[in-house]
Amino acid sequence: MKALTNVSTKLMQRFLPDPFLFVIILTFVVFILGLLLTPSNPIEMVSYWGGGFWDLLSFAMQMVLILVTGYVLASSPLFKSLLQRLALLAKTPGQAIVIVTLVALLASWINWGFGLVIGALFAKELAKIVKKVDYRLLIASAYSGFIVWHGGLAGSVPLTIATSGHFAEDMIGIISTNDTIFAPFNLFIVAALFVSVPILNRLMMDRNNVVEVDPKLLDDSVEKTAGELKSKEERTPAEKMENSVVLSMITGILGLCFIVYYLVNNGFDLNLNIVNFIFLFLGILFHMTPRNFLNSVTNAVKNAGGIIVQFPFYAGIMGMMVSSGLAVMFSEWFVSISTEVTFPLFAFISAGIVNFFVPSGGGQWAVQAPIMLSAGAELGVSSARTAMAVAWGDAWTNMIQPFWALPALAIAGLNARDIMGFCLWVLFLSGAVIGIGLLLF
Template identity: 80%
Template sequence: MNALTNLTTRIMQRYLPDPFLFVIVLTFVVFGLGLILTPSTPMDMVAHWGNGFWDLLTFAMQMVLILVTGYVLASSPFFKRMLQKMAGLAKTPGQAIVIVTLVALMASWINWGFGLVIGALFAKELAKKVTTVDYRLLIASAYSGFIVWHGGLAGSIPLTVATGGHFSEDMIGLIPTSETIFAPFNLVIVAALFITVPILNRLMMNQKEAVNVDPALLEDDETAATTDSDLLGSEELTPAKRLERSRLISLVTGVMGIAFLVYYLVQNGFDLNLDIVNFLFLFLGILFHGTPQNFLNSVASAVKNAGGIIIQFPFYAGIMGMMVASGLAAEFSQWFVSISNETTFPLFAFISAGIVNFFVPSGGGQWAVQAPIMLGAGSELGVDAAKTAMAVAWGDAWTNMIQPFWALPALAIAGLKARDIMGFCVIVLFMSGIVIGLGLVLL
């Protein structure tokens, strides 16, 4: 295991570029495949790319907010103390690896955005406590918990097919979550990953090759944001400054936000979509920081880490535009359908979804592309629609292990590059692919 991990880590360190360059290369690859595999002309592909370039703006803003609000919440005194107490449970590097993996798995199963942020923030606290742990593997372990998100409570595909008015309702009707998220075959896959992923991460630990980090470098930048008054050297406690330091304003604002969350949960149940998670993080951050000034200082530190998300997401939207509009995504799906039978169809649906996810990093967008093809083929082969939907969902989650797109928030929090963790994530990719594939075929 050590030899294999060292090999994949060296390969990634040497050949995996910065995520921005990675998305540029991916753009050229999709452009070329579109010309070869579809009737599209070069100008067609350029048009598809440009027309789709801004389609993920809403989602990009949601991702920026999940990073910023999660960071702000975690940097509050209350949350810091809580994470520090949890981190105190780990006494050895092996315990730190296992604990962070389990926490990330549980958080991601509840909500993927929650899992991405909490896993990385908890890993930083563990690194401060267990200074001999391999920081790269620790962050990779935190990210590996993301593998279960589409089989969990916030899985976009199972929730879509359970919602009235979804675009495939005429074909398959409504599929309750009891047949997808809470189906025995899905719960067994989730349970198997909860067992195997922590063990695998622990087996990848090699203290001889460990890269440690100075705990002092992990401390948050708590330097107060500079204001005009600070620049002018004013010490007067003006009415404006009193408002900035008012605990009452933060309390009232925070309570108002929490009141809405209670109302939302009463009306909608435990539906933790990304907007609600951001809303929760935001208003808890306002409450826990005590004053507007403390809150805004924390925000100023948090936004420094959001640059990668802001600049890269439009390029992924452009790639998605080329994949969908050119018919390239459909071509991939059709090929796997053509070699499937009743037994192998869930496996090939899973693999095809994993390939498409590499280029279309959006669960909902991917389902819109693949659903008509996969559901129709599954129906002809006698495969249950719920099984087909979950096969695509697991494929969407699977290749996230080697897709830097989803790792950006965790990497920004950790202060690492994609190449630092992807060598470990490749091993997780292969192991989880075997577990999920066997579960879809045998259960």
């Protein structure tokens, strides 16, 4: 395993481009495939690309906020202390790899946005405490926990089809999460990943090939402003407000009141907006003063550049895939070679391929649902199993798709090529586990 991992990491370091160049290459690939495989002409493909370019704008802002608010919360004295205490559980590099994987898996199963941020932040705390741990593998292990998100409590496909008024309701009705998230086959897959992924990450650890963290990447200190350095008597009225504990407490408590109201009325339905809201107001509370909070925000925003620039390009790719018919074409081909037994597996694989170009769970489901649900019904496969096969396919290829790794990479201060050599083996393992789970039940 160590030898195989060394080969894959070297290949990724040598040939995998920066995530921005990666999305540019994907754009050209989809453009050419659209010309070769569909009736679309160059002008039409350009129009599909430009027309979809801003379709993920609100989602991109949500992702920026999940990064910024998660970073701000974790950099607060209280939360940082909690992460540090949890990190003390790891005494050796091997224990650090296993613990960060389990924490990331659990957090991602609860909510994918929460898992992405917490896993990376916890990995940084472990890197500060555990010596001679490979920082690349540590961050890769934190990101590997993301594999379970679509089989968890915040999975967009199972939650969508469990909600009244979803676009496929006329075809399949309302499907309870008892038949999707909490179905035996799904729980088997999740449990198997909770066991196998930490073991795999531990096996990839090579004590003779360790890349330790650059101490500069672990420095989260923030320079104090002139107002903070002055005594209370010397501060201007504006500086006193900026350093007021009372203002932060009032603002934070107001936010907490809404959070309680939301949970009472909606239960534990943690969508991306409410996660951002929770992170934001807990960050305000835990930083104690508006100035401390704003200093942390300034530090956090420096890491958001990749998300801001790259998400519109992925939206353009999604526009070409959907409008040209490429996404439908891939799905129909896999349906054509399926049987009742193999259909969930092929639905899973086709979703994984489409996800590589349309890395949006909700957007991908909108494209594939009409084809997959209809084909599944003809073959006698339940709609719940079909939906979860697509959901797991969407989660699967995230292991080698830099799109979702951007927040974790930004927090860690690494590049995609630093972790993708490890994530490649998580892709192989999880593909086998998920495929077996879909075939056995």
